[in-house]
Amino acid sequence: MQDNTSDNLYTKVILNGLWRQNPALRLLIGMCPPLAVTTGVRPALTMGLSVIFVLSCSNLVVSLIRPFLRPHVRIIVFTITIATFVTICDLLLKAYLPAMSEVLGPYVPLIIVNCLIIFRAEACASKSPVLLSVIDALGMGGGFTVALLILASIREVLATGCWAGWQVMPKAFVPWLAMQMPVGAFVTLGLLLGLIAMVSGSKEARHG
Amino acid sequence: MSKLRLIIQESWLVMLAAFVSGLLMAATDLGLAGRIEQNKQQRLKELMAGLLPQASSFTELESRFSLSDAKGRSQPVVVYRAADSQARCVGWAFVAQGQGFSDRIELIVAVDAGFTRLAGFRVLTCSETPGFGDKIRQPDFQRQFEGAPGGGLELVRFGDRSKVDQQIVAITGATVTSNAVVEILNKTLEGLRSQMMEKGLIGDAG
Numbered sequence: 001m002q003d004n005t006s007d008n009l010y011t012k013v014i015l016n017g018l019w020r021q022n023p024a025l026r027l028l029i030g031m032c033p034p035l036a037v038t039t040g041v042r043p044a045l046t047m048g049l050s051v052i053f054v055l056s057c058s059n060l061v062v063s064l065i066r067p068f069l070r071p072h073v074r075i076i077v078f079t080i081t082i083a084t085f086v087t088i089c090d091l092l093l094k095a096y097l098p099a100m101s102e103v104l105g106p107y108v109p110l111i112i113v114n115c116l117i118i119f120r121a122e123a124c125a126s127k128s129p130v131l132l133s134v135i136d137a138l139g140m141g142g143g144f145t146v147a148l149l150i151l152a153s154i155r156e157v158l159a160t161g162c163w164a165g166w167q168v169m170p171k172a173f174v175p176w177l178a179m180q181m182p183v184g185a186f187v188t189l190g191l192l193l194g195l196i197a198m199v200s201g202s203k204e205a206r207h208g
Numbered sequence: 209m210s211k212l213r214l215i216i217q218e219s220w221l222v223m224l225a226a227f228v229s230g231l232l233m234a235a236t237d238l239g240l241a242g243r244i245e246q247n248k249q250q251r252l253k254e255l256m257a258g259l260l261p262q263a264s265s266f267t268e269l270e271s272r273f274s275l276s277d278a279k280g281r282s283q284p285v286v287v288y289r290a291a292d293s294q295a296r297c298v299g300w301a302f303v304a305q306g307q308g309f310s311d312r313i314e315l316i317v318a319v320d321a322g323f324t325r326l327a328g329f330r331v332l333t334c335s336e337t338p339g340f341g342d343k344i345r346q347p348d349f350q351r352q353f354e355g356a357p358g359g360g361l362e363l364v365r366f367g368d369r370s371k372v373d374q375q376i377v378a379i380t381g382a383t384v385t386s387n388a389v390v391e392i393l394n395k396t397l398e399g400l401r402s403q404m405m406e407k408g409l410i411g412d413a414g
Contacts, residue, residue, distance in 0.1 A: 068221050077225050084229040088236045095240040098247040105335065177339040 017139025024147035030116035035185040041164040044152035048145025056137040062125035063133035259318035263290035306392035311335040328354040341385035
């Protein structure tokens with residue numbers, strides 16, 4: 001009976017990150033990567049996986065040390081923890097995916113100041129057991145990655161006619177160069193947020 | 209004494225976190241630094257080999273070169289000597305950098321053995337506007353430099369890109385970036401040529 005309750009809780013936490021509190025599409029936090037690295041599906045996926053790695057590691061560590069955290073030093077401890085894993089992630093990308101590391105440029109080190117990571121450390125990991133904190137990281141990181149992939153798919157297909165490098169539009173398709181520029185990111189994100197608000201609004205109306 | 213104890217009591221976790229963090233980062237860096245450096249050298253050599261296909265080896269010169277940047281600070285420049293299979297010098301390659309429209313632009317540049325003609329350039333780092341400034345990566349723009357004079361390049365707005373001379377036709381909508389490339393090349397070529405002549409690496413005719 002208790003197992004069922006835990007399973008339900010974990011499923012709820014995952015779904016929370018993926019949809020109800022999707023960081024990029026519902027909470028609008030950590031908005032730098034959704035605007036900056038969504039020109040292509042491959043860099044977006046790499047960024048998403050990097051965020052999942054950093055978020056999972058930082059939530060794991062913060063949850064482990066939570067009995068020793070004092071209120072006035074917690075933010076600096078979170079920052080040190082996050083910066084460590086971001087630096088490790090950046091070095092791993094430089095060593096094993098050098099071309100992708102170059103495409104992502106400064107946006108990987110910038111994960112340090114992505115408020116999603118510190119938000120989850122503060123709101124979840126510093127108050128929850130280890131397993132729940134890691135599952136929360138997977139849900140939130142997964143939701144963030146899905147948002148990046150949706151944005152990147154729309155922008156890459158319209159800007160180049162390709163998806164992850166594969167040609168998907170007919171040869172006659174005229175690329176919309178604007179989609180590769182910052183304006184393309186803002187317009188796509190705005191339309192996507194509007195669509196999500198419409199869908200969730202009608203859902204809420206149906207359920208009263 | 210009690211003050212010291214209070215400080216330790218309140219901040220031991222920060223000190224421990226900083227220490228462990230430093231250890232972890234140092235260990236990762238130690239483990240991966242070799243591979244990262246190898247990747248960098250590999251990429252540089254691939255680009256240089258593309259620019260000077262007749263070269264079979266590239267050797268970093270022991271002599272040190274430096275150029276002053278926009279703020280007057282001296283920046284070191286590494287120069288590679290390209291040699292063919294009989295160890296004859298077939299050209300030189302180096303990294304040139306300068307300010308572009310949105311950020312710094314880094315180029316790998318190759319010139320002939322006498323430092324008189326450009327063999328071309330490739331882009332190492334560029335964060336210029338997609339669709340405009342980043343067109344400096346396109347062969348159509350880069351081909352204008354392949355065989356162009358090794359200095360005194362000038363930017364023009366209109367012209368024939370297939371004609372290789374000192375006139376470089378700008379990218380439409382990216383005049384600032386095009387101008388940055390021309391200025392980076394002119395400044396680096398001029399600065400390096402005089403230093404290499406001083407060191408006797410190239411002749412006066414160069």
